[in-house]
Structure formats: structure tokens, C-alpha cells
Amino acid sequence: MSIDTQTAARVAKLARIKVDEADLSALAQEFTNILGFIEQLNEVDVEGVEPMTSVTPQRLFRREDVVNDGNQQAAVLANAPDSREGFFAVPMVVE
């Protein structure tokens, strides 16, 4: 399967990674190579095999549905590139 530049651009968009127009064909070629490698999986008979969700057959650990953390606004915001008045600050989202 060959990946074209249009598909590469779409994937980059979905992944929210800016890729320059000039780099798209090299990227598409890399995807083609990697997906070619992955395509070996089509040789395997997986009829009736359930997709694995967990290597250990266990139910995920659950805790009581009670508040057990909080009141840490300063710690939560400590690493933010931009925070104002107790909030994360981002560029305008809605006009």
C-alpha cells in the first residue's frame, strides 16, 4: 500500500503536527515503508481470535468514587507556559 502526500497531510493534521509542504513527500514515503512492514500481519490467520486488551486477565483496579485529591491549584498551574488568574491561558478559541 502506498501513501500519497494528501494522506500524509491529513494524518499530520489529525496528529496536530505542522509539516511543511516540502516535507510531505518524504513523510509519505516513510509511512509507505513502515506500513509495508506492518502489512506482514495480513499473513496471520486471526479468525476467531479476540483482540487483546490486557496481558493479565484482571479487572482494572477500582477505588471508591469519592474525592481523594484536590485543592492544588498552584501545583497544577506551576508548569503552565501561560496562566492567568488561576486559569490556563490559551489563544482565542471562539471569535
Add this chain to the structure above:
Amino acid sequence: MSDLMKLTLAGARDALRSGQTTAVELTEASLAAVEASKPLNAFVHDTSDIARAQAVAADLRLQAGDAPDMCGLPIGMKDLFCTKGVATQAASAILKGFKPEYESTVSQKLFDAGAVMVGKLNMDEFAMGSSNETSTYGNAVNPWKVDGRELTPGGSSGGSASAVAAETCLAATGTDTGGSIRQPAAFTGITGIKPTYGRCSRWGIVAFASSLDQAGPITKDVRDAAIMLEAMCGFDPKDSTSMNLPVPNFEAALTGDIRGKTIGIPKEYRVDGMPDALETLWSEGTAMLRDAGATVRDISLPHTKYALPAYYVIAPAEASSNLARYDGVRFGHRAKLEAGDGITEMYEKTRAEGFGAEVQRRVMVGTYVLSAGFYDAYYNRARRVRALIKKDFDDAFASGVDAILTPSTPSAAFGLGEMADADPVQMYLFDVFTVTVNLAGLPGISVPAGLDSKGLPLGLQLIGRPWEEGDLLNTAFRLGKSYGL
């Protein structure tokens, strides 16, 4: 005492308890060795102030007779572990300046046991790599050298392996998603164990592929691996995949008696182009286990060939999801924006600037295999194949096999930069013997087995039954004894 850095964890522990040295003395020796090891670029963040304070506290505990095994022992910490107030970047530019407000469970457990952190260690960016060449800090270098070439220490825990092999600290933490503890240990002639998935808490470890990631120790020998692993693992309610099982005394399992055990030799691990030296070492290792009283049997793990392609669907898929959090909003790097740029441009520019080439590649491959229309064909198929790979191991163990002996890597360490022009897939092939173990969630250990024709270390891997790290460590210990280690 002279040459403190030549000690093992066990040797240093005993020297501390008998008063032959102190934690402060050991820590100063380690910090001096770290300073002298700059050309290896193994250490990337200085934590000497913390180390000195921890050493003083450790000496007080030793004097009070309240000293767990790791008390006062200088170790290095992979940059993937969140350490409170200490730079934690996962070797990525996107986390530049990030100082966690919390401590990872594993590093906290080590500190509770009295371990001394002498620095944070280099690695591949977000643990994605097999040579430590994708790091934002630059390459870590293998202390082993031939022909004047600088060699890779392996990856992703390359800084950990380099630091321990160069005797700058007594041991180090690592993490292993597809071989990132065992492959660097093999490339640097030391020992590394990845425990059963769920043994070590993943809480506070920067996530790569959550269904595969496990922490473990990189040490000089098997006894040290047993000591340090015990301090790292245990149930943690903050990790929903952590297993609520008691932690055995792993060191006590090291009897060296493997009589009656059955060792499987999988025929699928004999690959084309394998160096003669590796083939020989593998046969010798097999003979040593037989001489020690184990039964050796040929086995088949028929889906081995499909482990790498399955891994390169599942790991990127999980990575694309995990790394979605690096958006320039809550922590780390945010790109400088131009007039008119909105939030989408902020995400796209931030991630383009912050992620290196390999991380971008894997995030995008993961995005593709999870996208509408391809999810079943790629992601679900890979998860089905994964179930078959695990079943191969289940069948082997059900037939009475206790451990499986394989090479750790298909070759010895290669030169830094030598793979620069290769297809990414060529680099992925270095994980061919280790990645199956992550997919099946099993414990695996790499032990040094000898040298190749150029004099570089090669490792053998033992794979054990789930939750039976003690038995696995004992088999590895017996193998090490045969090598005179």
C-alpha cells in the same frame, strides 16, 4: 575503602552495614565519577544537592540500624521518571523546563528504601529508539570502544546502561517498552531485568505505550538486579494495571539450584545473519544450564516473526494517544505564535517544534492506524496477533517449560551515526528478540554472556513465567555463576 565504584549494590550494602564505608563517602565517590564521565553524556540533570542530603539521611538510618538493602546506595534515575522539583524531560524538547510537582511511585519507593539519586540519565526521546540517538540532549556513549569508534550504549535506557557500565553509579533505573532495559544492558555488558507487566507501578513515569511499559533495574549483576527490583515493585492504587500481589524476597530466591528446571530453546530466534559468536554463546549458555542440572528442550514460538510488525502498530497507536497531552497548554514548550494564529496553530507549531523526528513519525503512524477506516485493518489485527504471540508463550509454559533462553540482541553495539541513513525499520529490527516479551507481558532478563569477534559484549536473554521473577532471577544467577560472575 578504595575503588568504591567497583562495588556491586550487594557489596556496597555489606560495606555500609559493617562500617567499612559511609553513604556520604560512597555518594562523593559516585558524584566524582559522574563528573569525570562527561564525555559519555550519560547524566543530563545534576541532582548532587539532593544526593548529598539523601546520603546524610542514609547514614543516620544505617547508624540507627534501620537500613533497607538500598539504603545509602548511589543510583542514577532515567529521565523518564518524574522526580519532584527536578527537571524531567523524557529527553524531549517539548518538556524543556518541566519540573514535576510530584514523585513517581518507583522513585519514591527507592527513596523510601534509602537510595541516593546522583543524577538524571539520558535516554531516547520519550523512550522511542534503540540507540539513544533521538535524545534532545544528544547521544549517550557506550564506555566500550573498538577501533576508536564511538558506539551506541543502546536504547532507550542508554544513559542508564552507560552510567552503570562505566561505574559512575552502582545501578540505575530503566524502563522497557520493547527491549529498552535488556538491549542496552546487552550492549554494555551488564544486567537488566524487565519484570512482569503490572509488577512496577507506572504512575509518574512519562507514558509511551501504556500496555507495554514497565520499569526495572539496570545493574552490574543478577544479585543486584534482585535487590533493586524488589525495592522498585509492589502494588500501587494509583496505577489501575498494577497487580495486587505480595513482593517476594527476590534475593532469597538466588540459590543457584536449577536442577529439574526445563529450559526452552525457541527455534524461531535463530535468524539469518546472526553473528557466529552469538550462535556460539547461545549454545554455550544452553550447555551451561544443562550442566547445572536443567533439562533443555527445543520449543516453537510460531508467531515470533509477527511480533515486530504488531509492536509497530500497537506502540505508536498508544503513543499517539498518550502524547496528545503535549499541547503547549499545561506544561512544557509552547511555540511562539504569529498574529492571527489560533489554538490549532498553537498545537501544530508547538508539537512540530517540540517533538523530534522519530517521535513525530511514531505519533503520526499511530494516528493513521487508529483513524477511521483503518482501525480494524491495523490496530485490531495487531491486537489479535498479540493475543496469538502471548498464546505461543502460554503453550510453552503449559508444556512444562520454566524459562526460555534466547540471545538478547541480534548483534553487538553499532557505531553512533552508522544507522543515520538507514530506513527506520532497520533500526526497529534490533528489538526482534525482546519485543515479544513486552507483547506477552512476561518477565525477561539480559545477562552478559561473552564477547563478539571484535571484543564487544553480547547478552543472553532469559524469559520467565508471569509473576515468577524470583525463579527467573535464580536461573539467570546460575547462568552468571557459570560465567564466573
